[in-house]
Amino acid sequence: MNVESVSGVRDRAARLSAAGALIEGPLQGYHHETYVFPLPDPDGSGWAGTVRWKCREPRLDVPRFDLRSFVREGALVRALAGRVSSVPETIEVAEVRLQRFIEGATLGTYRGPGTAVAEPHLDQIWQLFRELAAITPRSLAVERLGPAEEWAADGDCAAFAVSLMRFTEERVYLAHLPVYGELFAALGVTDRGLRRLVARASALTARPFCLLHGDLHRENLVVDGDGRLWTIDWELAMFGDPLYDLATHLHLMRYPARQEAAVAARWATAVESVRPGAARGWRRDLPLLLDYKRVQSVYTDVIRAAGAAGAAAGGSGASPGAARRVRTVLARAGEPLGLAEIPTVGWIAEVLTAWRAGPPA
Template identity: 30%
Template sequence: MTWLELYGRALAADEAAAGYYNRNVGVVTPDGKVNVRIPLAAADVMDVRLWREEEVLSRIGPYVGRVPELRHVSDEPRFQVHHFIEGQVLDSFSPRGSAVPDNVLSDVVALMDQLVRIPQEKAPQVPDHWPNSGDSSGFGRLLAGLTRDVHATYRDEYREAFAELGIPADPLAVVEPRWDSLTSRPFAVLHADLHRKNMIVADDTTWFLDWELALWGDPMYEIGIHFHKMDYPEDQRAAVFERWRELLPARYTVGPVDDLDLYVAHERIKSAIVDTVRYSKQLAAATRSQRDFLIGRLARKLNTARRLWDSPPDLTPERVADILAPWREA
C-alpha cells in the first residue's frame, strides 16, 4: 500500500476523531495500525502557531519518549502518518473536573521536565520576531496579541452576542498592565495543549498527542494553560504544582504564583471569546444533546471570565442559548 493509498482510505473513512485543526483516522495496514492525520482546511486559526507538528516530533524524539512516532509526511496533499497508540484517552475515564490517576500526574510533570532540558539549538528554529529567551513579558504580550486579534476579527459579527454575554469591548484590559510584572525565566519547548483528550493511557503509561500548538516560551505558561484545560480538583492542582517546582530546574520555575495566575486569567478570557465563536458555529449541525453540552460548557467558561471582569457570574445555559439562537437556527 502506498502512502497516497493510505491517505485515500483515511479520507473515505466514516469514523474519525477530530479536533479543531486535524482529523485523525486509524487505518490498519499489513505492517500494523497507523494514525493518519489530515488537516481541516476550513479551521479558523485561534491559537498561536509557531512550528509544523512534524518538525516538533522529529526534534523532540531523542528527549521525550512517549510521543507518536512519525512515519510519513506529505505536503501535497497535506497529511502525516503516525504510529497508532493503543490505549484509553484520559478524558474517556477521567473527564474534566474529576481526579486523575496519580501515575498520569507524574507523567505530566516528567514530560514538562524533559521538555525544558531540550537545548534551543535542538528545537525547531524560531522566527526573528519571536521574544528572546527570558523575555516572559514579551511572550505574554504575544499570546495576548493573538487573543486581541481574534476578538477584533469577530467583533462586528458577534457585537450583540458579545455584549449580551458580558464580554467587554476591551476584554484584555484587566490583564494588559500585568505583563510587565512577569518574572524572567529561560524559554523552553512547550507542548501548550496538554489536556485530557491529548493523553492516552496504556499499561499505566501516559502518551502525549497533538503537538501542533507547540511553542518556544515561558515554562510557567505551560503549567498555566495545563491547569486551565485540565480543571483539576484543587488538591491535585496543588500536588502537580508542587511536583513541578520540585522536579524542574529552579530557573524554569522561579517567580510568584501571581505569574501563574496571570497566564490562567488570560486563558480564561481567551476561552470565553474563542469558544463563543467556535461553539456557535457548531450549534446548527449539533444534536440536541450536543447543543445542551456545548451551551452548558460555554456558560461555565463565560461565568469564569465574568469574575475577572467584575461581572456577576450568573449566566444560565438557557440565557446563553437564547443569545446564540441565531446561530443555533442557522
Template identity: 35%
Template sequence: MDALALYEKARAHEGSLAGFYHHNVRLDTDAGPVLVRTPGPAAEEMDLRLWPEAAVLEAIRPYVTQVPRLLHAHTDPEFQIHTFVEGRLVDDLVPDGKARLPEAVLDGVERFFGELLRVPDGALPPVPADWPSNGDTTAFALLLLDGVRAIRARADAAVEGLYQELRVPADPGRLLAERAAGLSARPFRLLHADIHRKNMILTERAGVVFLDWELALWGDPVYDLADHLHKTGYARADRERVRAGWERVAPADCRVGLREDAAYYAAYEEMKSAVVDTVRWGRRIALAATAAERRALAEELRGKLLRGGRHWGGGMPVRPEGIERAAVRWLGGEG
C-alpha cells in the first residue's frame, strides 16, 4: 500500500464522509476499500483532547473488537488510513430517537462498554502530569467544566453579542462546579467520549463498529455512559436497556453512585450543548435559506437553552423570533 499516494488521492477527492474534525474519504485498493482520514479545516475546538487518535486505536487493538483497524498513521503530512467499515450508520436506521433500535445495536453497545471498561491503563498512552489523579472524579468533572468555560471565554465580539442577547452567562458552569464536590470516587477508565448514532455502524458480520476515537479520554466511566445517553437520544425503553446493560458489564467499583452521578453528567451535557449550540445553531439560523428553516432551528435552539439554562440558574429563554433576529444580527455577516 502506497500510503502517501492514497493521501494525495484523498486530497484531490471532491466528496468526503461526514466528520466535524476530519475529512474521511473512501478509496478502493487492490486489498479492498480503505478510509483515508485527514484533518479538516480549522474547526473550532469544542471538546477536550488527550491523545492522538492513532495512538488510541493502536493501544486498544488487543482489547476492543468493535473498532476499525488502523492500517497506517502519518504525522507529516498528518493522516491515517483505516479499514473501511461496510454497513449502515445507526443514524440512518432510526435517526429521531422515537422508535426502538434493533436488538443487534443494543447488544453491540453493551458488549462495547464491557470491553472498553476492561482496557488496562498500562496499555494506554501516558496522560499529562497535570491530568486528574485516578479516581478523582471531582477533578475530572471540573476539567470538563473548564473546557466549557474556555469555549465561552473565547467568543469574539459577534459571538459575545449573541451570547449576551440569548442570556448565556459568562460562567455557565458555576452551579455545576459547586455540585462536583459531591461526586462519588470511581476508578478511571478509557472513555470513548463521543458515542452517538453517527459514530456507530451496524455491520452484517461484526455487529456494531464504533468510529471516531479522536476525543477519547482517561476519566470517570460514568461520564461515558451519560455522554452516550445524551448524544444518542434513545427511545425511553432503549435508554433503560442501555443503562441496565452498562450496569451488567461494569465492574462493581465503577458502579458506585451511578444514578446520582449520571444525572450530574447529564446536566453537564445539557449545559455544554446550550453553550456550544448557541454558536452552531446561531450560524445555521443566520445562513438558513427559508423563513421556515430559520424558525425550526430557532425553536430547536430555544429548547437547548431551556434545558441548559436550568443548570446555570437561567430563566425562560428568548422566544424563537427573538433568537432568529439575534442570530441574523450578530452572525449574519459570517461565512
C-alpha cells in the first residue's frame, strides 16, 4: 500500500531504526499503518541480529464495522505472553512498544479462501482455540471499553449475540443510511434479516465465556520458515461466546465443505478439553451465528465496494472485482436476508456506477 504517512509512526520507526533505508512500509493493511525495521546494536556497530520489529498505529480515516472490546490492543498482546503460544513477542524501546515481525507468508499465500488447509496448520489452529478457551474474563486483567454493566454476563450467549447484532444494525446499517441508503435499497438490502436474527438469538445455549480473537482468517495467520503458525492482529479480540469465534473463523476461512465440518467437530473437542461446556449446543447454534456473519458481511462489503467504485476508472465506474465481491456476499446471505433472487455481477456493477454518479447529498 503506497500511501503517504499522516501519523507519527513513520517518524518513530526512523528514529528507532537509525537507518531510514532499512525501513519497510507502510505494509499492506486496512486498519493500521505499519512499518518494519531492524534495531541497531546498542554500541552502534551494526544491527542486532536478523530479527526485525514492527511499529504500527491505527488508521483514523477508515470506517469501523466491528465492536471493539479492549482499550489498547498492545496491552492485550502483552498480557497474552506465556498464555497464547502463537503471539509474537513484544519489547519496549525508548518508550515505544514494538512487536517481533514474523518472517514468512500468510496462510492465505499458501492456501487461499475456499481451499483446504494442511493438517499441520490445522493442528496449530486447534491449539490456539484451546489456549483461548482457557482464558476467562476473570483471569485476564486488561482494561476493557465501556462500563462493566453493559457487558453481557458470563455465559449469557443470547445477550452477547444480540449486542453484536444491535451494533451492526445501529452502527453499520443505520449509521450509514444517509449516504448508502439508496444503494442498499437498490440491492434489496434492509435490516429485516438482522431483526429476525435478533429474535432467533434469544434461544442460544449458555456457554462459559472465554477470550475470542474475533478476526481469525488466513491473512492473520503467518507461517514462518519452520512451518510454525503465528497469530497477529488482535484488535477485534473480546470476551464472549466461544462458538462465535468458530463462526467467524469458518465464515472468513471458507474451508471446503468436508473440511469445514471436520474443523467444527475438532474445535468442539479442543475447547471442551480445557473448558467443559464451551461447546455445549454448538451444532444447533452454529447456523444462526454463521447467518449473522453472512449478513454482517453484506453491509460492510457493500460500503467498501462503493468506495472501490469511486477508485475505479478514474471514479467513473465500478470495478468487476467489487461487483463480484458484492454478489458473493449477497449469495451467501440470501436466505437470512430474505432475498428472492441474487442479482448478476453486471447488474450490480451498473448499480454501483449509478450510485457513484449521483449519491444522495
